Amino acid sequence: MKNKEFFDVVIIGGGPSGSNAAISYKKLNPDLRVAVIDKEFFPRDKSCGDAIGPGVINALKRFGNDHILEGEPKVISTTLFGPKNIGIHNYIPKVKNKEDSIVYVIPRLDLDNRIFNLAKQAGAHAFEGYRYSKFINNGRSLLVEIENKNKEQLLIETKLLVGADGANSRVRKSLNLNQNSDWNKAIAIRAYIDSPNYVEIFKERTLMFEINVSAIKGYAWAFPSNGDLVNIGIGVPLSLFKKEKMDINCLLEDFIKTLNGRGVTVDNLRMEKSFILPFASSRPKLAHDRVALIGDAGSMINPMSGEGIFYGMEAGYLLAKETHHLINEDTSVINSGINKYEKVFNKRFGKHFLSCSLARVVFQSPFMTKRLLAIASLNQHTIDFVVELLFDEANLTIKEVFLLVVKILLPLNILKLLKKTTT
Numbered sequence: 001m002k003n004k005e006f007f008d009v010v011i012i013g014g015g016p017s018g019s020n021a022a023i024s025y026k027k028l029n030p031d032l033r034v035a036v037i038d039k040e041f042f043p044r045d046k047s048c049g050d051a052i053g054p055g056v057i058n059a060l061k062r063f064g065n066d067h068i069l070e071g072e073p074k075v076i077s078t079t080l081f082g083p084k085n086i087g088i089h090n091y092i093p094k095v096k097n098k099e100d101s102i103v104y105v106i107p108r109l110d111l112d113n114r115i116f117n118l119a120k121q122a123g124a125h126a127f128e129g130y131r132y133s134k135f136i137n138n139g140r141s142l143l144v145e146i147e148n149k150n151k152e153q154l155l156i157e158t159k160l161l162v163g164a165d166g167a168n169s170r171v172r173k174s175l176n177l178n179q180n181s182d183w184n185k186a187i188a189i190r191a192y193i194d195s196p197n198y199v200e201i202f203k204e205r206t207l208m209f210e211i212n213v214s215a216i217k218g219y220a221w222a223f224p225s226n227g228d229l230v231n232i233g234i235g236v237p238l239s240l241f242k243k244e245k246m247d248i249n250c251l252l253e254d255f256i257k258t259l260n261g262r263g264v265t266v267d268n269l270r271m272e273k274s275f276i277l278p279f280a281s282s283r284p285k286l287a288h289d290r291v292a293l294i295g296d297a298g299s300m301i302n303p304m305s306g307e308g309i310f311y312g313m314e315a316g317y318l319l320a321k322e323t324h325h326l327i328n329e330d331t332s333v334i335n336s337g338i339n340k341y342e343k344v345f346n347k348r349f350g351k352h353f354l355s356c357s358l359a360r361v362v363f364q365s366p367f368m369t370k371r372l373l374a375i376a377s378l379n380q381h382t383i384d385f386v387v388e389l390l391f392d393e394a395n396l397t398i399k400e401v402f403l404l405v406v407k408i409l410l411p412l413n414i415l416k417l418l419k420k421t422t423t
């Protein structure tokens with residue numbers, strides 16, 4: 001006989017997307033009974049670059065929760081390398097509607113635990129060590145089945161189910177939605193190292209990116225965290241990875257050689273972990289009958305930067321904003337709120353994701369990467385724009401495309417001359 005409980009909203013997955021959805025529901029409507037279910041016990045690790053930018057800071061500030069970032073070292077710049085060792089350095093530009101031009105690099109083991117705790121403090125009920133298996137829709141409510149490692153099952157009746165269960169989402173499977181195609185996914189490996197001279201080599205705490213250097217069509221990073229701790233990793237499109245029969249550990253070894261070549265000391269390599277990134281270049285339908293998808297479960301990762309925490313957290317907030325006051329209404333009213341969430345999310349991020357998808361295609365060409373980085377090294381507007389695509393909600397407008405095409409066609413000598421006359 002299964003035990004049965006009741007919650008107004010049931011969120012599967014206590015990562016940043018699910019936890020922020022829980023925080024948002026409880027802050028917007030404290031009367032709601034909200035449950036967050038995760039198969040793991042927190043703190044739990046997650047393969048990630050661990051970088052959170054102005055968007056996440058803003059999402060935490062919304063409900064006065066940015067205190068969880070206090071005392072963390074700030075990263076203020078990016079250093080981007082392309083083929084032939086072209087490197088450009090830039091400060092993180094001011095981004096639209098967000099006041100902080102900084103990035104933090106906090107291991108997810110720690111960061112996710114802090115956000116999960118915020119959800120519990122806000123009044124959400126946590127079920128840790130419980131795996132979601134399926135739901136049944138009886139028309140008036142949903143019956144959600146979860147199970148722990150001892151095979152103890154629990155049935156939870158709810159009015160709204162949120163799939164925030166990451167890249168291999170089981171909620172998404174329950175909705176009979178396909179996973180992203182391999183072209184719209186990447187595989188990446190993350191590891192931690194100690195590097196006593198990283199900050200000295202790059203002169204300051206900078207996020208180092210590499211495009212088309214250690215792996216063709218690949219993207220590698222080295223992000224400085226607390227003290228000597230540096231998060232490093234490398235990723236490639238999954239389609240290419242399979243076609244070329246690549247080995248993810250070999251890619252990491254090659255990147256470490258590149259880091260050594262730049263003079264970076266790499267000590268105590270540990271916690272290597274690879275995982276899939278479902279890109280927002282192909283998003284499933286997010287709104288369903290009393291069910292919504294957010295975060296990686298809804299393929300919300302920026303195809304250019306690999307950033308996903310911000311978009312998932314913002315999706316959790318937008319879903320709560322559009323539905324928190326409708327939970328006790330009829331199915332059709334709740335569903336209209338869920339549909340509104342999808343509309344608002346796509347309106348806000350659709351063009352941005354499309355721009356980043358196009359940029360990803362361009363950056364997959366070593367020739368174009370080299371050319372664009374050469375232009376960016378001579379033209380502040382271009383580098384600001386590339387960095388905004390990495391961190392913010394910037395779009396490729398017709399004007400931007402026109403300016404870029406002109407700069408690509410112009411001989412570099414003319415750009416050098418223009419740079420001299422404007423400085």
Ligand SMILES: Cc1cc2nc3c(=O)[nH]c(=O)nc-3n(C[C@H](O)[C@H](O)[C@H](O)COP(=O)(O)OP(=O)(O)OC[C@H]3O[C@@H](n4cnc5c(N)ncnc54)[C@H](O)[C@@H]3O)c2cc1C
Nearest residue numbers: 013015016017039048049050051132165166295296308309
């Ligand atoms: C190598 C790598 C580097 C990345 N670097 C960055 C970066 O630097 N910055 C950035 O912003 N993003 C980065 N991303 C993307 C980022 O990790 C994700 O976008 C982010 O974790 C999405 O959060 P989420 O809450 O949607 O999913 P997750 O963080 O994956 O959380 C999902 C949760 O659901 C739980 N779960 C899964 N299945 C079930 C089930 N059946 N029942 C119950 N619980 C379940 C899991 O245990 C997990 O806790 C990176 C991704 C990878 C793979």
